[in-house]
Amino acid sequence: xxxxxxxxxVLKDVFGRSxxxxxxxxxxxxxxxxxxxxxxxxxxxxxxxxxxxxxNQEYARGVDVxxxxxxxxxxxxxxxxxxxxxxxxxxx
Amino acid sequence: xxxxITDEVIPSAEIAAEMKDGADGAVCVFDGIVRDNTRGxxxxxxxxEAYREMxxxxxxxxxxxxIERFGxxxxxxxxxxxxxxxxETSVLIVVASAHRGAAFEACRWLIDTLKKTVPIWKKEQxxxxxxxxxxxxxxxxxxxxxxxxxxxxxxxDSSEVGTLAGADGLGEESGRPSDDAHTSxxxxxxxxxxxxxxxxxxx
Numbered sequence: 118x119x120x121x122x123x124x125x126x127v128l129k130d131v132f133g134r135s136x137x138x139x140x141x142x143x144x145x146x147x148x149x150x151x152x153x154x155x156x157x158x159x160x161x162x163x164x165x166x167x168x169x170x171x172x173n174q175e176y177a178r179g180v181d182v183x184x185x186x187x188x189x190x191x192x193x194x195x196x197x198x199x200x201x202x203x204x205x206x207x208x209x
Numbered sequence: 210x211x212x213x214i215t216d217e218v219i220p221s222a223e224i225a226a227e228m229k230d231g232a233d234g235a236v237c238v239f240d241g242i243v244r245d246n247t248r249g250x251x252x253x254x255x256x257x258e259a260y261r262e263m264x265x266x267x268x269x270x271x272x273x274x275x276i277e278r279f280g281x282x283x284x285x286x287x288x289x290x291x292x293x294x295x296x297e298t299s300v301l302i303v304v305a306s307a308h309r310g311a312a313f314e315a316c317r318w319l320i321d322t323l324k325k326t327v328p329i330w331k332k333e334q335x336x337x338x339x340x341x342x343x344x345x346x347x348x349x350x351x352x353x354x355x356x357x358x359x360x361x362x363x364x365x366d367s368s369e370v371g372t373l374a375g376a377d378g379l380g381e382e383s384g385r386p387s388d389d390a391h392t393s394x395x396x397x398x399x400x401x402x403x404x405x406x407x408x409x410x411x412x
Contacts, residue, residue, distance in 0.1 A: 125258065
């Protein structure tokens with residue numbers, strides 16, 4: 118089956134594109150997709166352990182099973198709005 | 210409710226004025242603007258991007274939840290995308306309510322929750338480089354989960370690290386690998402694994 122994968126934030130830079138179609142085994146899970154993507158990525162190692170995934174625009178779990186035609190977005194920790202996360206913690 | 214994602218300047222004063230109604234005793238406004246530095250590093254501008262459809266849907270959900278949760282009368286929630294310079298409004302939140310307590314609380318909850326759950330990112334352009342801003346950790350219910358993390362770390366140990374992306378994704382921006390390291394270090398506290406993975410990519 119094929120799914121449409123969307124990259125955002127630092128992952129868009131890592132993959133050099135905003136999205137692509139990826140072929141997966143039938144019954145593949147969100148975790149399987151992450152493993153496949155991570156295996157091809159260079160840099161930004163930390164993001165893989167802290168990101169979220171949205172399937173068809175809803176937050177998903179690693180165990181969720183994908184189906185043909187799903188839109189899967191890989192979402193690094195979000196940083197909209199204003200002010201940095203580490204404000205007031207300059208040592209960080 | 211007025212919930213928008215826009216590429217234009219946010220007319221903060223106009224929106225705040227339009228939100229007022231005879232039944233209100235308080236209008237609480239949070240006007241989030243671009244600061245001229247991050248931890249002392251001089252900022253030139255910020256580039257905001259979003260998973261637009263999902264972000265708008267999540268913002269609508271938050272506005273509705275704020276009304277229900279805090280009993281306020283009305284909420285405006287507007288986020289701007291694209292390139293913003295120092296002093297410009299990136300996010301505007303207006304809460305109208307009969308009483309000030311609920312207005313303050315709803316306003317605070319809205320910005321705090323938006324920053325953790327709405328898929329919007331910003332890249333900070335400094336005088337001496339650019340970096341994706343450290344994000345807020347996702348709430349537990351929105352992370353991909355332990356199962357994913359375990360399986361992912363197994364995959365990360367395999368030797369097939371980096372062929373495709375390494376070939377076409379990394380050449381353009383000089384200096385970016387160190388920016389990644391900065392982000393990862395600050396956020397995830399594992400500089401050792403960063404160095405190892407980048408080295409594995411043959412750079």
